[in-house]
Amino acid sequence: MFKRHRRLRNSKNIRNLVKDVYLDVADFVYPIFIEEGADIRKEIASMPGIYRYSIDRVEEELDEVWNLGIRSLLIFGIPKEKDEVGKEAYNDSGIVQEAVRYIKRLYPEMLVVTDVCMCEYTSHGHCGVLDENGYVKNDETLELLGKIAVSHAKAGADIVAPSDMMDGRVKIIREALDETGYKNIPIMSYSVKYSSAFYGPFRDAADSAPSFGDRKTYQMDYRSSWQALDEAREDLDQGADILIVKPALAYLDVISRLKDNLNAPIAAYNVSAEYSMVKACSQNGWVDEKDIVLEKIYGIKRAGATIIITYFAKDLARWIAEGI
Numbered sequence: 001m002f003k004r005h006r007r008l009r010n011s012k013n014i015r016n017l018v019k020d021v022y023l024d025v026a027d028f029v030y031p032i033f034i035e036e037g038a039d040i041r042k043e044i045a046s047m048p049g050i051y052r053y054s055i056d057r058v059e060e061e062l063d064e065v066w067n068l069g070i071r072s073l074l075i076f077g078i079p080k081e082k083d084e085v086g087k088e089a090y091n092d093s094g095i096v097q098e099a100v101r102y103i104k105r106l107y108p109e110m111l112v113v114t115d116v117c118m119c120e121y122t123s124h125g126h127c128g129v130l131d132e133n134g135y136v137k138n139d140e141t142l143e144l145l146g147k148i149a150v151s152h153a154k155a156g157a158d159i160v161a162p163s164d165m166m167d168g169r170v171k172i173i174r175e176a177l178d179e180t181g182y183k184n185i186p187i188m189s190y191s192v193k194y195s196s197a198f199y200g201p202f203r204d205a206a207d208s209a210p211s212f213g214d215r216k217t218y219q220m221d222y223r224s225s226w227q228a229l230d231e232a233r234e235d236l237d238q239g240a241d242i243l244i245v246k247p248a249l250a251y252l253d254v255i256s257r258l259k260d261n262l263n264a265p266i267a268a269y270n271v272s273a274e275y276s277m278v279k280a281c282s283q284n285g286w287v288d289e290k291d292i293v294l295e296k297i298y299g300i301k302r303a304g305a306t307i308i309i310t311y312f313a314k315d316l317a318r319w320i321a322e323g324i
Contacts, residue, residue, distance in 0.1 A: 021302045023294075025069040025320055029113060029267070030313035033205050034058060034099040035078040046201035047272055048279045050311055052078060055095075055102050062106055068317035072111040074161065074309055075099055076205075079121055084130070086121030090147040097155035104156040113188060114152040116145055116162040116173065127164040138166050145169050146176030153182040161244065163190040165219050174239035186241035188267060191232040192254055195219035198247040201272035228254045229261055236264055242307065247271040249296060252303040259304025267307035268300045275311040290315075294324060 033044070033052045040054035053061055065073070077096035079088040088094050100112055118141070119127045130136060141164065149160045160177070162169050170189050177185050196219075220227060228251075232243050243262070245255050246269035258266050274296070282289035293312050300308055310316070 021298055023297065023301060023316065023320060023324070025317045026071065027301065027306070027308050028070060028313040028316060029072040029074050029307060029309040030065055030070050031074045031076060031309060031311060032058070032061065033076050033078060034095055036080045036095040044201070044205045046204045047276050047311065048283070050205065050275070052205065055099055058099070058102070059106060062103060062110070065314065066107055066110070068314055069321070070313055070317055071109065072113065073103065074113045074115060075103075075157075076115050077120060082121055082123045084123055085144065086118035089118050089121040090144060090151045092151050092154065094151070097151055100152065100155040100157050111158050112156065113159040113161050114157040116148050116152065116160050117164045118144065118148070119164075127166070136166070138168070141166050142169055142172040146172045149173045149185075149187075150176050150180050150182065153177060153180070153185045157185070159186045159188050159242075161188040161190065163193065163244075163246075165190065165193050168238070170235045170240045171238035187239060188242040188244060189235045189240040190246055190269075191235040191240060191243040192228040192245045192251070192258070193219055194222045194247065194251065196222065196247050196250070196271070198250070198271045198273040201276045205272065222250070225254070225257075229257060232258050232262055232264075236262065240264070242267055244269055244309070245305070247274060248300050248305070248308075249274050252299060255300070255303040255305050265306050266304055267309060268303070268305035270297070270300060270308055270310035270312065272311065278312075290319060294319065 035052045035054055037054045038056055040052060041057045042052045044050050044052060075096055077094065077099065079095050081088055096114055100114060103110055103112055117127050124130060127136065145162060145164060145166065152160050162173055170187055173187060235243060242265045243258060244267045245251055245258065248268040248270045255266055255268055278289060278292055281287040293315065297308060297316060
């Protein structure tokens with residue numbers, strides 16, 4: 001009788017009956033890297049299965065994503081030209097702006113979120129304008145971030161997502177959007193973005209590594225805990241609609257704290273190294289990829305994230321369709 005009870009408890013149907021955390025394809029936002037140029041479909045060496053696309057080649061990816069039921073994208077742009085002030089970031093004919101127009105023509109119902117930052121567009125790789133000593137000038141950068149957000153909204157972006165971590169950027173972006181007629185464009189703010197070693201593969205993907213120094217002066221110290229709540233509250237006060245915690249796995253406590261204390265949707269960014277480590281282990285036969293991905297994504301959801309930005313979105317959509 002005892003053994004029969006154990007078998008029942010471990011059966012798939014019983015486990016499905018008693019679980020209280022669920023995944024849905026609608027939970028996921030899939031990041032896509034769009035590179036300026038033509039006929040580009042280039043796998044990112046440090047992120048197996050993830051590619052950089054030129055606009056003329058991205059349709060095949062969009063078709064696959066749409067057919068899998070994924071309806072939300074986060075767009076990153078890689079321009080041909082970079083300069084000290086990242087002017088291609090707010091060029092109305094820039095790579096992100098043209099990509100948004102193209103995606104919206106093909107799939108008008110696709111929710112398009114755009115990354116608002118300057119690190120992919122500056123020659124030095126930092127997230128803003130620098131002074132003569134190499135430090136980011138916060139106030140001068142804010143004006144440009146407002147211009148970037150408006151340019152993205154004008155192109156058709158549904159949501160703008162500032163990832164720079166400059167003080168006061170949500171307020172400036174909200175004011176810039178409102179003043180130019182885009183009052184209904186939500187802001188998904190990278191409110192809690194830690195200075196993390198988990199970003200390495202992304203910087204390879206987006207050509208955004210700093211040419212000198214690091215970003216510790218404007219990203220958060222991972223030894224800090226309560227600062228996260230203060231940063232998130234400040235962004236909400238300034239007009240943020242959705243709060244992002246980045247990275248996800250090492251900061252599940254932070255996701256939970258925001259969920260318990262704030263009345264706002266929480267997005268978790270399951271970042272590049274969190275993807276690449278699983279891929280590397282799986283390719284070496286050290287882990288079962290599906291099992292470990294599901295375990296960590298359920299963990300992110302269990303911590304309180306209602307939105308998960310993840311490079312595993314396509315795999316997760318397939319597994320959900322198969323009845324995980």
